[in-house]
Amino acid sequence: MSTDHFTLTENVRNFAPAVGLVLGSGLGGFTRRMEVSQRVPYSELGLPHSGAPGHEGELVLGTVGSSRVAVLSGRTHLYENRGAREVTAGVRLLGALGVGKLFLTNAAGTLNEAYRPGEWMMLSDHINLTGESPLAGGPNFVDMSEIYTLSLRARFLGVAAAHAVRLHVGIYAGLRGPQYETPAEIRMLRVMGADAVGMSTVLEAIQARALGMEVAAFSCLTNWASGMSGPLSHSDVMEVGRGAAGALVDLLEGVLQ
Ligand code: HPA
Numbered sequence: 001m002s003t004d005h006f007t008l009t010e011n012v013r014n015f016a017p018a019v020g021l022v023l024g025s026g027l028g029g030f031t032r033r034m035e036v037s038q039r040v041p042y043s044e045l046g047l048p049h050s051g052a053p054g055h056e057g058e059l060v061l062g063t064v065g066s067s068r069v070a071v072l073s074g075r076t077h078l079y080e081n082r083g084a085r086e087v088t089a090g091v092r093l094l095g096a097l098g099v100g101k102l103f104l105t106n107a108a109g110t111l112n113e114a115y116r117p118g119e120w121m122m123l124s125d126h127i128n129l130t131g132e133s134p135l136a137g138g139p140n141f142v143d144m145s146e147i148y149t150l151s152l153r154a155r156f157l158g159v160a161a162a163h164a165v166r167l168h169v170g171i172y173a174g175l176r177g178p179q180y181e182t183p184a185e186i187r188m189l190r191v192m193g194a195d196a197v198g199m200s201t202v203l204e205a206i207q208a209r210a211l212g213m214e215v216a217a218f219s220c221l222t223n224w225a226s227g228m229s230g231p232l233s234h235s236d237v238m239e240v241g242r243g244a245a246g247a248l249v250d251l252l253e254g255v256l257q
Contacts, residue, residue, distance in 0.1 A: 183227025
């Protein structure tokens with residue numbers, strides 16, 4: 001198993017965030033609602049980043065209300081030819097900073113006819129179909145019976161009700177990608193009990209639980225899954241994600257205050 005080599009300045013090491021947040025596609029705007037104290041590019045931290053210059057991702061440290069928050073803005077994926085250890089390095093970095101609660105976000109297709117594009121789904125559980133684990137090589141046999149922390153979920157549902165935000169609850173199937181699914185694959189996932197499908201989050205949640213963090217995760221339902229409507233396009237996914245971001249920001253702020 002590869003070991004991490006993070007480069008953490010004194011300022012970063014001493015920040016002591018209580019909460020970590022991983023922002024998925026189109027959700028980077030959250031940091032505009034923070035009181036930001038530091039921004040550090042992934043390249044300076046020793047974290048893997050995607051190739052395009054200017055889009056490499058950054059760690060943003062700051063506060064929301066009275067909570068100190070560490071945000072990973074931008075993630076890497078298995079479909080970028082990264083391994084399970086690489087896509088979860090950011091979660092271990094948050095663990096090294098002392099994060100105890102981790103909130104993950106993603107964009108996903110919806111398989112459930114009652115959960116519509118533009119709405120949010122909080123994960124009650126997941127199905128890891130990537131064939132990978134960040135724990136390969138140890139630790140073995142970590143309990144995953146409550147991977148998404150029940151008490152955190154209850155808090156988010158309470159805040160959603162108070163803010164009149166429609167927040168569904170369901171099961172996320174995590175696949176490798178990079179291609180979208182076929183209609184037959186979507187029918188299979190529905191039989192398996194999945195409500196949403198995407199290409200991230202499951203490995204990060206496994207890593208976080210193995211580190212003892214409490215975890216909550218949210219899918220922005222950006223499109224009907226393959227075969228349920230017209231062809232899928234990444235630009236539609238990004239656009240719906242940007243439009244729906246505000247509702248999750250309200251929820252996160254409500255929980256963090
Ligand atoms: N499938 C997989 N990943 C996705 C989708 C989808 O339909 N939408 C957004 N990410």
